[in-house]
Amino acid sequence: MDLQLQGKTVMVAAASKGIGYAIALQCAREGANVSIASRDPAAITAAAEQIAEQTGARVQGYCFDAKSADSIDAWVQATLTDFGPVYGLVVNAGGPPPGQFQQFSDADWQAAFELTLMSAVRLIRGVLPSMQSLGSGSVVAVTSSSVKEPIDILLLSNVMRSGVTSLLKSLSQQYAADNIRFNNLMPGLINTDRLKGLNVKRAQVLNISADAVKKQQEAELPMRRYGETQEFANAAAFLLSPAASYITGVTLAIDGGKMKTVW
Template sequence: MDLQLKGKTVMVAAASKGMGYAIALACAQEGARVSMASRDKQAIDAAAATIRAATGAEVHAYQFDAANADSIAQWVTATEQDLGAISGLVVNAGGPPAGDFLDFSDADWQSAFELTLMSAVRLIRAVLPSMQSLGAGSVLTITSSSVKEPIDILLLSNVMRSGVTALMKSLSQAYAGDNIRFNNLLPGLIDTDRLKTLNQKRAEALAISAEQVRQQQEAELPMGRYGTPAEFANAAVFLLSNAASYITGSTLAVDGGKIKTVW
């Protein structure tokens, strides 16, 4: 299937590693021009160089802070100057810290709000004019299975990512006439550094090893294993592409059957 991404500009946030990196790589493999960004300049430069070498695609690396409005605006402006009008955007950011309700101060809630919800608002608002000029576009947020089944130690993420999901549904209605699509992609247990960190926290709380946590989790998954970033990226590239041209306002889980809710 030709996904028709060749020559189109796609922005991928938090792309130096993990799911963001896998999506940037998959877009480059489809011939897209990729703008990838991260807080860590050295890491994002190295990631972009690896993808360029592997695919021959035009890939630009930028340093940005998802929780900073000026940084977001600068990344979008630089991408338009270097790569042209933006066809696709992947909203992604490192997750808020894990913990229980009484662990978090007002400052913790505000920080999670800026990192997770406002990063989505600001990124989308910044790219919309570019997509409107093209008469088409696809925005994809990377949220969490917690928006359907809250995760006990991820209270900040549960709340803020649910807000992002509601935002995307609202925007899908508002901008359908502009042929701009808005969808959410929910990772289940994808084998990333973030999951390893959360597993270590669970292991410490349960006084077991992180490997035992993994074994317990995989035993509970219908598919019996963690997903890979590449598997997650395949779904992302589909939703970004014209192959998904009639899909908007949807929330797709890539979770190996983990979520048990019907909707």
């Protein structure tokens, strides 16, 4: 299938590794111009070089802090200057730290709010005028399966990512007439460094090995395995693309059938 991303500019946040990197790589394979960003300047530069080398696409890496309004604005403005109008945006950020309710201070809640929810607000607000000028656009937010089935040790993420999901659903109604689409993707157990780190935390609580945690989780999955970042990226690239032109307001689980909810 031709996703019709050729020559379109797509911004992907938190793209130096993991899910963000895989999405950026897939968009580049489809011929998109790709603007990627993360906190680590060396890592994002290396990621951009790797994607460009593998695909021949035009790729540029930028350093940004998802918690900083000024940093987000600088990335958006640099992308507009270097690439022109933005067609696609992937809202993505590293997750807030795990823990239980009594562990978190007001500062912890505020930091999670800035990292997860306000980064989405600011990124979308930054690119909307560009999408309106094009007469089309697509925003995909990477949230979590926790927005439908809360995860015990991820309270901050449960709350803030639910806010992102609600934000995109609301915007899908408001901007549908402008031909700008908003969709959410919920990763289940995808084989990333983030998941490996969480498994170490779970292993400590359960007094077992991280490998044992992984085996327990895989045994509970209908597909009996973790998902791979490429599998997630395939779905993201489709929802970003004009090939999904009549899909908006959707929250799609990429979880190997783990969730038991109907809606």
